[in-house]
Amino acid sequence: MAYKTFAAIDVGSYELAMKVFEISSKNGIREIDYIRHRIELGTDSYLTGKLTNERMDELCRILREYTDIMKAYRVEDYKAYGTSAIRETKNALILLDQIHARTGIRIEVLSNSEQRFLDYKSVASKGLAFQKVIEKGTAFIDIGGGSMQVSLFDKDSLVTTQNIRPGVLRMREELGRLSYRTYQLEELVDELIGDSIRSFRDNFVGNREIKNIILVDDYVSLILQKGILESGKKGQVDAEVFLDFVGDLKQKKSQEIASVLGIPEENTSLVYLSALMLRNMIRTLGVEMIWAPGVSLCDGMAYEYAEKNRLLTVTHNFEQDILACAWDINRRYQCDERKAQERAMIALNLFDHMKKAHGLSKRDRLLLQLAAILSECGKYISLTSVGDSSYNIVMATEMIGLSHLEREIVANVVKYVRVPFEYYDILGRTTTLDKGSYLKIAKLTAMLRLVNALDISHKQKFEHVKVVWKEDIVTITVETNSDMTLELGFFEQKAGFFEEVFNIKPVIRQKKSNI
């Protein structure tokens, strides 16, 4: 049987973890080793923005050991991702280069949304079990050390995601600074996160019914995975049973908890805190069932690798999630959904007919689609500076599955659709965008500007739009009986930028319907 051996390295804030997997189309993803080394990179980088030499030496030493382990398993490929600790290091680039030189391992840095997306992918790697759970309204809760990510599924798609602080380790640290009695702990936890969870419910859940929670964390998941609680399937438990269990935990000594759960005694407080956080969410959201698939970032990396190498059948459409998120934002900011749909349709039509001219990828097509959906959301804030407001909304709203860079591209496109385009020597001063991304923004902006020009009055209803590209002219024929004077007038103005970017002259033609 053909299978690939793949290693996933997670350079986290508190831990350097590596999982070794075997991936085959027959057996899917199989974890064969999980090595963890505690190293508090976060302590250094959060405080000083740098890693001490000692910490750096330790990191490199462990990575070299991991390399040996990879060799022993004859690992064919690997991925190493750094998360917040590396992200928050000032000299990250230099650091990563040094690590590569010393260990041969190249670490890539993940944004929060990319990191959460991988966590999410790790759950999706559970295939049918995952699809079954999200058939009902589901909250995806990813409890990390510093913060937690709460996302919502509606009709199979992930529609919104929010980062809420604190995470479990940060909470323990915060509580550690208070003097309280044991019986007060529950109330304190509720106070610390209750408000955020209630706001999330009121602002984002609306009248959706949330029946399930998918949980990704290091502590409660372990208990659910062990099947200690009476439940149907491995990793699943009824909310009521879980709430009873949390009640029981309160009565138990930490020694007893450690023994029953088979965990180190020092972790029992984190189990209890995680359980209390989860209890708050269960009660606030009115959840009936919890599913902890027992996965980590490394599992998501394996899933991503398998997906890229076509070693597994993808059962979930992640692009659909991103689009669902965009539509949710569109609705939240009270945009005209029909218009947005029309914009997106014309934009994609244009994109598809100009493939050779723009040379962009399928993923960029998605970015254009997102920009078309979101390009009016800034109106909710200001009717005069729609571009800047839309930019701010997109930049402030996480869409799981979209990398930070991709989000920035979308935000810039929705901005420059409205405001004069800034060339790289100006744009480059205020962002970290590379030239490739800049060009991408320019091309997508040019296309979307053209689409917007067709819709200046926002009254149009196009029956059909036909795009024909011949040599240096692209002809857009719109079928409508409405008066298009305004659109035709503005088209000239918008067409200039399009022509500048693609060196193709856009022409608009109106075709009256035969009604």
Next chain:
Amino acid sequence: MKVDYSKSEYYYNRELSWVAFNHRILGEARDKTIPLFERLKFLSITASNLDEFFMVRVASLKDMVNAEYTKKDIAGMTPIEQLEAVNQATHELVNMQYSTYNRSLLPLLSQNGLKIIEKHEELEEADKQFVDRYFQDNVYPVLTPMAVDSSRPFPLIRNKSLNLGALVSRKEEGKGGLKKHLFHKKSNANKELEFATVQVPSVIPRIVQLPEDKDGTKRVILLEQIIERNMDKLFLNYNIECVYPFRIMRNADLSIEEDDAADLLKEIEKQLKKRQWGQAIRLEVEDGIDKKLLAIIQKELEIEEKDIYDIQGPLDLTFLMKMYGLEGFEHLKNKPYTPQPVANLAQGANIFEEISKRDILLHHPYEVFTPVVDFIKQASRDPQVLAIKQTLYRVSGNSPIIAALAQAAENGKQVTVLVELKARFDEENNIVWAKKLEQAGCHVIYGLVGLKTHCKITLVVRKEEEGIRRYVHLGTGNYNDQTAKLYTDLGLLTCNEAIGEDATAVFNMLSGYSEPLGWNHLAVAPIWLKEKFLYLINREKENAKQNRPARIVAKMNSLCDPDVIKALYEAAAAGVKIELIVRGICCLKTGVEGTNDNISVRSIVGNFLEHARIFYFENAGKSELYMGSADWMPRNLERRVEILFPILNPELQEKVWHVLDVQLRDTMKAQILQPDGTYDKVDRRGKDQYIAQEEFCKEYVQAVAAQEKEEKQSRTFIPETHIESV
């Protein structure tokens, strides 16, 4: 009324319990139903046990007393009280050892054609010539005689070594005549006497066989007697006023500051040298030793009166083990047992294929240790094997396992070996192995700081067509092919995926990586194991309270963890039936108030050393069986890396249960702990004579015979179906 079971009155002192254990072994040496040479062996064991007990336990008590440590033990005794009690008990034990030797064994040996010449003075003329020649040719070249005077300080007397001490006087000048005082063990008060000593060399056999008697009686003399006879040849310018053997025991506990030690290997090497200089804690001298000579030794070694043992016979009875090897007395020994092949595991079979078919249980020494050696040997050559990981605590000299591991590394496998450098009295040995393995390219880990790695686990990672597969061996005994012929132990060979994952996690942990977030099946000390045991015991207690079936059967070497004992008392009080098979130290008492005689303790001392640890919990009808490397002792549960593993396969569960069951039925070698702390033989009224170890021997021989018979019966000749035309 609820009883507070943590009170000291409910516990025995562990040192005294150990002395009682050594008495049980001595009981075997005194048992007339046992063949004579086996009795010699048991007596020898009591002697080597006692040496170790002094070097470690008594030394530790002395350290405590010297440090004015006054905390009481679980039995409520201060270190001073313990030391006094131990002193009295060990003096009694030694008296009984020599009474056994002199009154029972020596006459019996003589009757059976083996005479031990106790004093060289008893030698006949021809023998004298023989021993003097032997001395000249073999002994003299390796001796280092040392005299003490104002210019030469008192020499280092090595730990455990046998020495001859003498008082000597300078010969008067011009009168070089023969030593008229020689062999007259009386010092002359008018002469200036000096102390002289010579170590009896350990490189030469202690037992020297003399030419056979006319009537065919074999005669032997001990090496120290030959040297004593020839002492004048060592100190030519002196008159030998008297000569007596003496032997000292030193504090042998290593004090290693692991946190500060940059290189543990070097630090241990350094400390081992120091062991020879540890405080003298026991002096054995021949009964009747010259008082002046004794006074000099006592003063120089700074030893107290109560630590001096007057020995009525040869010092250091461990020579009796060598005596066992003398040819011609096979009729006075047990018929040697040959470990049997493992059923359904053909010799030379591919061990990985066999394990992938089924879990394999190994019961040593009734079954051979070969599958364990083969497991590593085959792994070292198997091109599919990627990695071998193993823990080593005590290994044999010229170990085939070490050779296979080295071979594996040379063959390009990733070999990780944890060699426990702190394995007491095997430190030197293990340093040698560790270096050898490193040279071969193995990744050697020297244990964990502050913990001894005592678990016995091997992991073989194999890349198979379906992916990585892990093969694991878990055992209750060391990876030592030699002791596996003498110690009763159990082992499991499995490729259960969940156990394989746990095994990987164990080695990751031992390599310094974080502990796993949870375990599938294994419970690992020092973090999880004690809690696991307490949980299992308490679960039985709760079951008993609910009138559900509740029973514990546990077999181990020692039981002295106060938390576990307290939990057992409480479980017994709740109605749990607890049957313990504890070979050695047992600090738990039977007949304790409130426990309703629900606890019984039996100790089995037999030809093989009982060494397996097996734990059975009834669990309300869904019984669970575990095996492992840990005793119920604080050191195992809190200061060592130990593994407890479950037996999951129902067929193997039955086999393991059978091991316990047979031991519970032993009526001959089992001794029952009485409420007064003594051990009595089983009341055999209405019961057959039943020896568990013999039963196992019989069963395994029969099983192999049955299999051979079956193979013969099922043999078929396969006719040729095609004849090629010529």
